[in-house]
Amino acid sequence: MRLSLGLGFKQGKGRLAVTHSQQCSTGLFVPQSPPLDPEKVRELQRFISLSKRLLVMTGAGVSTESGIPDYRSEKVGLYARTDRRPIQHRDFISSAPVRQQYWARNFVGWPRFSSHLPNSAHQALSSWERHGKLYWLVTQNVDALHTKAGSQRLTELHGCMNRVLCLDCGDQTPRGLLQERFEVLNPTWSAEAHGLAPDGDIFLSEDQVQSFQVASCARCGGPLKPDVVFFGDTVHRDKVDFVRRRVQEADSLLVVGSSLQVYSGYRFIITAQERKLPIAILNIGPTRSDHLACLKLDSRCGELLPLIDPR
Template sequence: MRFLFKLRAAGECRLLTVNSRNSSSAAEAVSTLAFVPASAPLDTIELEDLQDFVSRSKRLFVITGAGVSTESGIPDYRSEGVGLYARTERRPIQHTDFLKSAKARQRYWARNFVGWPQFSSHHPNRAHLALSNWERLGKLHWLVTQNVDALHSKAGHQRVTELHGCAHRVVCLGCGTLTARSELQHRFISLNPGWSQEAGGVAPDGDVFLTDEQVQHFRVPGCEGCGAVLKPDVTFFGDTVDKDKVRHVHERLAEADALLVAGSSLQVYSGYRFLLAAHEKKLPIAIVNIGLTRAEHMAWVRLSARCGEVLPCILPLSQRYC
């Protein structure tokens, strides 16, 4: 009898995952999942294992990656078949290139300018909302995201660290002033009247592809206060995460009694280091991610499924989003 109930509950989650989307049309729902890798049907036994894992935890620490945001229509880098690396030859800008080359900065900001309206318009999906609900219920102790899309903040998270920064902020490399990325968009428009290019698909960091010829006349402003170079408040590839931020995350992890990874292959060391620390402390670890991760040998519970399908089905049924 108990097993039949679990089957029915899991079936409801799957059915309502499809029927309760806030999309305005079926076509929009399909496009939202365009960057989500294929996965097997949800396994009810694995779902129960994750339910037990979360229920036992009093101070759950969560790490999220690009796989949480793919269901909002933002591609990841590495997923087989649908990730940016699989679909294109494009690669994200390197930190040293941005710092050393005015041409590289011009190219980056022109592409970012074109991609910003689409990138900034994405909304949290059911995975973000479920995790935010866990925080409100006192279940989620701290969340660390490797994403720069601000979707956790849009979902209402307070106890969150944006490990790699946030593309919705801009920092001056001279005086350190932070400004909203939306404000910079207005400055771009003023400096480049009539300049427009077509966005050819937005990357996980908001970048789009444009040729050097297309961007050669694009004008990039400096800091309004000191005139120095402006940079997204994100950790570019080849850069390192701020030491104080890493220390803060380790302090929050030390307070936790279990760790959940959602939507990350953990290929980047900046996030993987916290799995190593948790494993060393013998904390229980659960992973929800489509495809292999760097921490398979550490997982007590493992689900290869969509985060937006799984996470809303965890916690008491009356509090679920599914």
């Protein structure tokens, strides 16, 4: 079975295996951007050099160069490519058929999603932390790429796809172990995917998912959910308060790869503005907070960040 976006799926020994085609480049989901402006590079270098307690907030645009699509990028984001929309928290919680559809799609997409590697932007931010330049990193992404790159002073604002929680007892399971349970429950199940979406999602028809068997919590038998904040849900208050304290302790804020359209991240820009912190934004295309930034750069994150010396 083949995917039009450069992914192949094949059936073998009772499980779905993912193959990568040569057509799937890391730039497939990165919007067009102007050439690097040397003066802008120098301005960002000055901004970073003057920062002593730098807080960085990253969004989907930092991971598109690793081959993970986003939602809002012009021409290449999910909203531009299709009329499909991400799953809503309320629907997942209240409907067993919605959970069956979600887990069938996630089962197909997980091998590909979990194989993504950090790009040079993730590596650069990890290096800034090692050199004592980056005080704290807040990511809106759920792909674990910052962790793979070695970042430790990190808050995953919207959770992480690598973990699964029971909605009844709260027991936590590694996503990889759940994949093995799905394979045992569905030894002959197969599906043809139709397109690629963010967060490990794959498009499947309703007919394809009806026979998929969903695993329940091994501890109590309750329904399982990835440890992420779905659309329509809210970030836990304790996590919001923790990040707000990190912003209050910082002396500058750099946004990397986010349009800041989602309030869960935008609220911290408001906190930074109230504290009169200098704000820089690196994102291809406009953001919700361009008018609040002292510096705005429209460049690829992985192209620009490695040029900055954190020492």
